[in-house]
Amino acid sequence: xxxxxxxxxxxxxxxxxxxxxxxxxxxxxxxxxxxxxxxxxxxxxxxxxxxxxxxxxxxxxxxxxxxxxxxxxxxxxxxxxxxxxxxxxxxxxxxxxxxxxxxxxxxxxxxxxxxxxxxxxxxxxxxxxxxxxxxxxxxxxxxxxxxxxxxxxxxxxxxxxxxxxxxxxxxxxxxxxxxxxxxxxxxxxxxxxxxxxxxxxxxxxxxxxxxxxxxxxxxxxxxxxxxxxxxxxxxxxxxxxxxxxxxxxxx
Amino acid sequence: xxxxxxxxxxxxxxxxxxxxxxxxxxxxxxxxxxxxxxxxxxxxxxxxxxxxxxxxxxxxxxxxxxxxxxxxxxxxxxxxxxxxxxxxxxxxxxxxxxxxxxxxxxxxxxxxxxxxxxxxxxxxxxxxxxxxxxxxxxxxxxxxxxxxxxxxxxxxxxxxxxxxxxxxxxxxxxxxxxxxxxxxxxxxxxxxxxxxxxxxxxxxxxxxxxxxxxxxxxxxxxxxxxxxxxxxxxxxxxxxxxxxxxxxxxxxxxxxxxxxxxxxxxxxxxxxxxxxxxxxxxxxxxxxxxxxxxxxxxxxxxxxxxxxxxxxxxxxxxxxxxxxxxxxxxxxxxxxxxxxxxxxxxxxxxxxxxxxxxxxxxxxxxxxxxxxxxxxxxxxxxxxxxxxxxxxxxxxxxxxxxxxxxxxxxxxxxxxxxxxxxxxxxxxxxxxxxxxxxxxxxx
Numbered sequence: 104x105x106x107x108x109x110x111x112x113x114x115x116x117x118x119x120x121x122x123x124x125x126x127x128x129x130x131x132x133x134x135x136x137x138x139x140x141x142x143x144x145x146x147x148x149x150x151x152x153x154x155x156x157x158x159x160x161x162x163x164x165x166x167x168x169x170x171x172x173x174x175x176x177x178x179x180x181x182x183x184x185x186x187x188x189x190x191x192x193x194x195x196x197x198x199x200x201x202x203x204x205x206x207x208x209x210x211x212x213x214x215x216x217x218x219x220x221x222x223x224x225x226x227x228x229x230x231x232x233x234x235x236x237x238x239x240x241x242x243x244x245x246x247x248x249x250x251x252x253x254x255x256x257x258x259x260x261x262x263x264x265x266x267x268x269x270x271x272x273x274x275x276x277x278x279x280x281x282x283x284x285x286x287x288x289x290x291x292x293x294x295x296x297x298x299x300x301x302x303x304x305x306x307x308x309x310x311x312x313x314x315x316x317x318x319x320x321x322x323x324x325x326x327x328x329x330x331x332x333x334x335x336x337x338x339x340x341x342x343x344x345x346x347x348x349x350x351x352x353x354x
Numbered sequence: 355x356x357x358x359x360x361x362x363x364x365x366x367x368x369x370x371x372x373x374x375x376x377x378x379x380x381x382x383x384x385x386x387x388x389x390x391x392x393x394x395x396x397x398x399x400x401x402x403x404x405x406x407x408x409x410x411x412x413x414x415x416x417x418x419x420x421x422x423x424x425x426x427x428x429x430x431x432x433x434x435x436x437x438x439x440x441x442x443x444x445x446x447x448x449x450x451x452x453x454x455x456x457x458x459x460x461x462x463x464x465x466x467x468x469x470x471x472x473x474x475x476x477x478x479x480x481x482x483x484x485x486x487x488x489x490x491x492x493x494x495x496x497x498x499x500x501x502x503x504x505x506x507x508x509x510x511x512x513x514x515x516x517x518x519x520x521x522x523x524x525x526x527x528x529x530x531x532x533x534x535x536x537x538x539x540x541x542x543x544x545x546x547x548x549x550x551x552x553x554x555x556x557x558x559x560x561x562x563x564x565x566x567x568x569x570x571x572x573x574x575x576x577x578x579x580x581x582x583x584x585x586x587x588x589x590x591x592x593x594x595x596x597x598x599x600x601x602x603x604x605x606x607x608x609x610x611x612x613x614x615x616x617x618x619x620x621x622x623x624x625x626x627x628x629x630x631x632x633x634x635x636x637x638x639x640x641x642x643x644x645x646x647x648x649x650x651x652x653x654x655x656x657x658x659x660x661x662x663x664x665x666x667x668x669x670x671x672x673x674x675x676x677x678x679x680x681x682x683x684x685x686x687x688x689x690x691x692x693x694x695x696x697x698x699x700x701x702x703x704x705x706x707x708x709x710x711x712x713x714x715x716x717x718x719x720x721x722x723x724x725x726x727x728x729x730x731x732x733x734x735x736x737x738x739x740x741x742x743x744x745x746x747x748x749x750x751x752x753x754x755x756x757x758x759x760x761x762x763x764x765x766x767x768x769x770x771x772x773x774x775x776x777x778x779x780x781x782x783x784x785x786x787x788x789x790x791x792x793x794x795x796x797x
Binding site: 151152153154174175176178179180184185187190191192193194195196201204205208209212244261265 | 742743744746747748749750751752753754755758762765766767768769772
């Protein structure tokens, strides 16, 4: 589904990614871990097309197509989704209105009929159950005045509505208490199918107790320095990141 | 200099003719007229040398020397008046076409008999003389600018609204000032006096619109007296023709525990200037003064407002938002003046502007003048473009860039729109915003 080849990227002229190689197949869950500043979030944002980052070398193929030839909105309609680490507040635009517009953009793209507000309301009510989202949050402005946990749940609700092929979750676990973490994780698990793939970008192992990855990659200084199964995450939890840093320095 | 003199003489002739045509009015009205015209001649039209008019040049409209429409001989047929009527005010409205009261388009059916909603000419001649004598020109007279003086000199078209003590008027009253352009480019001088007595309630919708594009001048003055414990909610929708000039003053005085809420919507006119003054005269008085200006290519919209806290424990809130596109210009000058004795004042003011074009320009100046320590005051102004992060967020959910931009622009305006109680005004605004954005997409 996704093939990243020798990806280099900079922000404000500073090189953050220095040759990432990664292949993700449908049905898989990949965790990308690493210490702060290793480039995890940069990778997530580049996949979504954030304008602040510049790709200087390498390529990314999404279902065989060059991802970088697609604008951010085109990527989204093709099925790439980024759950933001810091979801953005959009004053004056209601959550339900926003979700319906986004959903209909995708329907149009697939050549399907758009849903009117009433039809969409039913669909939204059903999808909201996935993250136990309160109906009162639908009529409020997008993320405005939401608690940290509500914002993260709202991201997963958007994922539930848009049903992406590839979902990249950027530190979705940060700032969540244990109950919210469980709800968000269960939501992501419910949305899993053999046809889609999930990339979890996280600093901590605890999310991986709930969403079990098939592969764990450790990112350090812009490169994947180690890849393993879910046991690698446990090892990191136990030993921290220092041994990775030392190994990388020694190599 | 010679131009100014010439313009004055044009209005002098017009004034003599107009005054002569108003025979039968009470003598005090004639004196008010004369006094106002004398004051106008003394002031002359403002120039950009004056601090208050620094950013707004009225020379083009002064050069035009629009003659009063009331002196015109044009017979204009008006069609489609209904499209300008707010649905909520279908049976509680006064309609004026080219400054002249139009009984066939007006209706008082939904208004209780004890409420006075009367055309000004009739009111001046009739039983309401005393109310008028007591109030007319009290807020606008000596404090007014040259345009207000000119309005008083050509006083005639407009309305008296009086709500007696304790009466709640359920239906909003709409005053529709419609211009139906004829062959002459003319000026109208709408004048409104609102007297809401103790513990009364009134919703007012003041609409300025045109059936077709033309150059003309609307010079409007509205005075509002809010009595003890009374509440007046006032919506002003300025949707004049794109080539028109609109100069207006809204002056209100709020008594103890009274509330005056004004929301202005500025959509039309090549050049518009709105001067607002709200004086909170006694403890417990409060006001909201909100507004949205939506200006496109070639438009200039100026809002000057003054909110005065004279006595303790009064509250004022002001939120003005502007969306500017093309080569347009907006001016916001908002003063909040807290007098020495006004302890416990609570005042907030903000002005936010969204520039959709690099050719658009805003001059914003919020000012707080506070002459005592025991106050809670805040103000601020912003001028900016759409937020990159917000835009990216919407794009990342699959919204096309045009839709994403429109949605954010719409969201910016929504803070003002959503507070408007009447669905017809909200719908009109939504349409105007979407049309404006649509026009932009096609350009």
